[in-house]
Amino acid sequence: MHTLADLRSGKLAGVTRLTLKDGLSTFPEEIFSLADSLEVLDLSGNQLTELPADLHRLKHLKILFCSNNPFTRLPECLGQCEALFFVGFKACQIVEVPASALPPNVRSLVLTDNRIETLPDAIGGCAQLQKLMLAGNRLRQLPESLAGCQRLELLRIAVNQLHELPRWLLEMPALAWLAFAGNPLNDIHTEAPVRQIPWQQLTLQQVLGEGASGVIQQAVWRADDVTPAIDVAVKLYKGDVTSDGSPLNEMQACIAAGRHAHLIPVLGQIEDHPQAVRGLVLELIAPSFITLARPPTLESCTRDTYGGTRLSLSSVTRMAAGIAAACGHLHARGINHGDLYAHNILWNEHGDTLLGDFGAAAFYPDVETGLRLERIEVRAFGILLRELLDCCEASDPHTAQLQELAQRCVQADIMQRPGFAEIERQLDA
Known part of the structure; x- marks a missing residue:
């Protein structure tokens, strides 16, 4: 965090990143004094409603955060910023997105939680667009021209007013991660019964983790005076719209997923919370399980980062088979995970895996659409498999077979990709 006083005094001369949060209602002209160096500008959490027409004077500006400001219109000046590849205007009040506001080289456009x-x-x-975040808006349809974004890989359109997923969208060659829950679409899933666990039976302990959709804490569950108490994990959901969609849709998908060896087991749903907070009781995972990768950076856009992880080919095969089995189980139940990434997978040294984070999950609108949704998710699996193979310590004759499988999973013609059942069979073989 920087201050306007430091900027005006010249103390920040030559900085490449500037963060100003000071109740600003106008864009400080002093920012232009950094035109020769500034690459990242964060003006989130102010009172801005517009940006200067000559913003392109910041000729090195690559990343712009302007979330939580009362903008009602995406500023047209962005369209003249040629180096700008990340634009974030989350939780503003944007109604209008002018054509002239789109930066020519934008790769990530985040417009979550607005009024578009x-x-x-x-x-x-x-042409460079890879990530488009539109959850929590008022979209009734998507422009068919979006099909021209041949590099688009990640699309978040949950919690809008869409009545269909158009065929052209489901055939986009690079699309791998799609979130669409919370729209007035058909929903062919059947409700799964789940145990109701009274809040009074739970004793919360330390926080295990916190994400956009909620907080996970370790807890002790004592069902009655006879049954021994057990250690569990409790996830309490927030009510806010996340970049993926609604946390309550996530909870519904977790329940519907049912039991599988490569999914974190749901033990029950919390009832009678004193603040009416929704939540789940989950099986507590052994500490030997760790996250497989870190989420994408702004620069990597849609690709996880592995930080030097090294794997044996046998571990890669075992892990890939487990995740393919989990995905096959979900799609057999009409559930699209929507966020099949290494950073949502837990693993241990034996190659055991657990797929988590259902924040982007959604139910099939119909069977025909589901066939295409599965092939979109298969592309995400192919990308994951390639990344795991890149972590291999050495190769052997089976490496080529896995590389070939990965290539089939990511080919442009989506219906030529294998389904998860076929992937499982090949990996088992």
């Missing part, structure tokens, strides 16, 4: 009803056809001209 339509997107300009010009978005189809954003």
